[in-house]
Amino acid sequence: MGRLFNHPLAAPALIALIVIACGFGLGSNFYLRVAALVWISALAAIGLNLLMGFAGQVSLGHAGFFGIGAYAVAVGPNVLPVSPLLALVLGIALAAVIAYLVGRPILKLKGHYLAVATLGFGILVYMVLSNESGLTGGPDGMPVSRATLFGWRLKGVDTWYWITGGVLVVGAWVAVNLVRSPTGRALRALHDSEVAARVVGVDVARYKLVAFVVSAVYTALAGGLLALFNGFITPDVAGFMHSIEFVVMVVLGGMGSIVGSLVGAAILIALPQALSAFQEYEHLALGLILMVFMIFLRKGIVPSLVALAGRGR
Amino acid sequence: MTALSVRDIGISFGGVKAVDSVSFDVEEGSIFSIIGPNGAGKTTLFNLISGVYLPKAGTVSLFGEDVTGVAPNRLVARGLSRTFQNLQIFFRMTVAENVMVGRHLKEARGIVPHLLSLPSVVRQNRDSRTEAIRLLDRIGLAGRADDLAANLPYGELKRLEIARALATEPKILLLDEPAAGCNPKETEDIERLIEAIAADGVTVVLVEHDMRLVMRISNRLHVLDYGKTLASGTAEDVRTNPEVIKAYLGTHGAEEAARARR
Ligand SMILES: Nc1ncnc2c1ncn2[C@@H]1O[C@H](COP(=O)(O)OP(=O)(O)O)[C@@H](O)[C@H]1O
Ligand SMILES: [Mg+2]
Numbered sequence: 001m002g003r004l005f006n007h008p009l010a011a012p013a014l015i016a017l018i019v020i021a022c023g024f025g026l027g028s029n030f031y032l033r034v035a036a037l038v039w040i041s042a043l044a045a046i047g048l049n050l051l052m053g054f055a056g057q058v059s060l061g062h063a064g065f066f067g068i069g070a071y072a073v074a075v076g077p078n079v080l081p082v083s084p085l086l087a088l089v090l091g092i093a094l095a096a097v098i099a100y101l102v103g104r105p106i107l108k109l110k111g112h113y114l115a116v117a118t119l120g121f122g123i124l125v126y127m128v129l130s131n132e133s134g135l136t137g138g139p140d141g142m143p144v145s146r147a148t149l150f151g152w153r154l155k156g157v158d159t160w161y162w163i164t165g166g167v168l169v170v171g172a173w174v175a176v177n178l179v180r181s182p183t184g185r186a187l188r189a190l191h192d193s194e195v196a197a198r199v200v201g202v203d204v205a206r207y208k209l210v211a212f213v214v215s216a217v218y219t220a221l222a223g224g225l226l227a228l229f230n231g232f233i234t235p236d237v238a239g240f241m242h243s244i245e246f247v248v249m250v251v252l253g254g255m256g257s258i259v260g261s262l263v264g265a266a267i268l269i270a271l272p273q274a275l276s277a278f279q280e281y282e283h284l285a286l287g288l289i290l291m292v293f294m295i296f297l298r299k300g301i302v303p304s305l306v307a308l309a310g311r312g313r
Numbered sequence: 314m315t316a317l318s319v320r321d322i323g324i325s326f327g328g329v330k331a332v333d334s335v336s337f338d339v340e341e342g343s344i345f346s347i348i349g350p351n352g353a354g355k356t357t358l359f360n361l362i363s364g365v366y367l368p369k370a371g372t373v374s375l376f377g378e379d380v381t382g383v384a385p386n387r388l389v390a391r392g393l394s395r396t397f398q399n400l401q402i403f404f405r406m407t408v409a410e411n412v413m414v415g416r417h418l419k420e421a422r423g424i425v426p427h428l429l430s431l432p433s434v435v436r437q438n439r440d441s442r443t444e445a446i447r448l449l450d451r452i453g454l455a456g457r458a459d460d461l462a463a464n465l466p467y468g469e470l471k472r473l474e475i476a477r478a479l480a481t482e483p484k485i486l487l488l489d490e491p492a493a494g495c496n497p498k499e500t501e502d503i504e505r506l507i508e509a510i511a512a513d514g515v516t517v518v519l520v521e522h523d524m525r526l527v528m529r530i531s532n533r534l535h536v537l538d539y540g541k542t543l544a545s546g547t548a549e550d551v552r553t554n555p556e557v558i559k560a561y562l563g564t565h566g567a568e569e570a571a572r573a574r575r
Binding site: 192 | 365388390403406413415418420424427429437478480481
């Protein structure tokens, strides 16, 4: 069992099984739609987890990258002769470049200072998206044109369910590859001791930047997928609350756990739906549940449960 | 050849001169020890040599090349690595992975092959692990390769730091109190390990309070007190120096140091 857990393909395989099982198990379009939203958020959370859980660098502004990906898909085809899918690729590249330029100065900061600087970045993106009404439609948002792939129009909840689920599985696989590579070891090393990482040859500043850019790419991809899936977006996708939700997904599911990011995303997306029966007490219940989870599973859900299972053996 | 040369190096913290105009040369392949009371500036000196601190004055050269102010990770490429007095372990990684990080500069670092886990990366991971296990075997920890580093006792972590530094294939190794907090058996193991490292041609610069160990294995010693050089020379020179006895060894320490010979 332990060996199965440790296999490089364990996390992506488990996530693939979940996606397939839900794909055939969830009968209604409503549930498939919620699940697709979970896959999209999980993708962003995995990206942020690479930065926070593995490299140990916080970001309270990752929704900014999500917004860049989403709006690249929405605005791109209106201003450039590009298809929505090509616009998605350009949006991801743009997010990577911006992450590189923003990351260089701010990743010199640590802890709370880095938190505030990334928060500032997120606010900046949000302000640009909601103020540039001519391009973005302002606070009211804008429609997104349908994507086509080889002449095939990508529409319908089930189509997008499988697209987002597939991208999530590939994203999880790539993340696991990274974590187990020399780059991943450098990231995990600098998380525990920057000075020790440096004296064995790790260029700490460079690897923080690598983590920041890779996580921005994941998050921008997720944002682009949401725009294509939803067909409409508002600047709130880049908003402060959305950044916080990503952080909560990572921490709640478990820092440094790829499967944990999926669990965190599932709870944050699905729980409000389930709790909507409580009406005005919905947020109260959600807050209470988050607190109880963190108090009793303080390392995050997945790592804590794995530790419990290990002790049980 | 001179492996490491330190000239008039100095740094102060808030007006306190932690290291003040210290100079010495370390011969290639030798064991060179820096001793002195707590707070004398030994660790600070290591931080200056390894590029962790930028000196306010003076120079550091490796094999005749000035490396003053060069970043620690670049010094590794020039053959310098070190351990820490206060443990700096990658606690969330396994024992083998800790050592594998030491292979960093020997590994291909292109990010795209890493993301896709290409066969070359898989092969390289295996090679790095093999090398890590070989080094762990040398410090007697091969059996714990897949344990989380956080689960190892203190003495084993001290040795793990040495294995991690050795993984960089250093030409000069700085060891900051490797035997501190170790029991007599562990101290003996570390003594043999240091001698074996030096026998392989690696220059060792050692900070250590265990005078028996220091006096037995050092080719030369350098004594610091309040950041300044107090004495310098062979074990015999230092042991009998009245200034050193007064400031650091004391009569008890001097006897212990003398016993180390027998
Ligand atoms: N980063 C620092 N900031 C302020 N003071 C420091 C710093 N590093 C070392 N010192 C001071 O420098 C002096 C030498 O310390 P250290 O090099 O650790 O001594 P040793 O290793 O010989 O015991 C001490 O007075 C210590 O408090
Ligand atoms: Mg010290």
